[in-house]
Amino acid sequence: MNSARKVRARVVTSLAVALMLSLAGCSPSSTSNSTSELSTTPPANSSSDPATFFPDVEHVEVTASGTNSFDFAVTISSAYDTPEQYADGWRVQAPEGTVLGEHTLAHDHASEQPFTRTQSGVEIPEGITEVTVEGRDQANGYGGTTVTVGLPGR
Template identity: 45%
Template sequence: MTKDKTAPVITLALLLAGATPSLAGEADVVGVDVRPEGGGRYTVSATVRHDDTGWDHYADAFEVLAPDGAVLGTRVLVHPHETEQPFTRSLTGVAIPEGITEITVRAHDKVHGLGGQEVTVSLPDRPPS
């Protein structure tokens, strides 16, 4: 009977793959709440999930986007949230031009930049066209 020598190598490769700094992954937006302020301005609250590991790797911003990809607002996150996951932060006074009925929110982290899960929501006081 011959022993399969590939199983320990595959197991070691899988263990090492999980031990890389990229374990924290990209910052994901997992929820968005939009509230009208009046005059075409909104408060956008984003719930972000990211396995912050400290000052060198944490979710450091979220952006509010128009359907064409134009950035309507950015909330800078000034510190890691290692013990608060997911976390919610708000951006007030986001001016959203007439004719836009939905926005997309995406998050950014210090290592991976953009690229995690995005969330698109309809504006509560503007019916979809």
């Protein structure tokens, strides 16, 4: 293989890897169990319309996927979504507030409202019978309408 072909092959490979990594940030499923927290109070420079502060969780379906492991299908509405401000994820919380799982979205869903994404393999300790799912806005943090759901088999 000559030098030009080697360079072209490396460029194509690099672009393919970059594309895969960027798409993975908003894949339909996630297994992240992050515990980061953001503010639930909108910044002073935000719109005065509370509907533009936070996304609303509209619906949550939970299925058991193993011992103490659950998969979540979460429907979020964020009618204000634009590339500049959008719903960028959600978290699954135990009744006392412990974050059990978090899903991050990499881009806006302005043309897809409401939208549903899944999170797989959220480990939930025995004894917890229900969880709350809360949406997150990239600028304002966590807030909006939450949904509390029972865990199947518990």
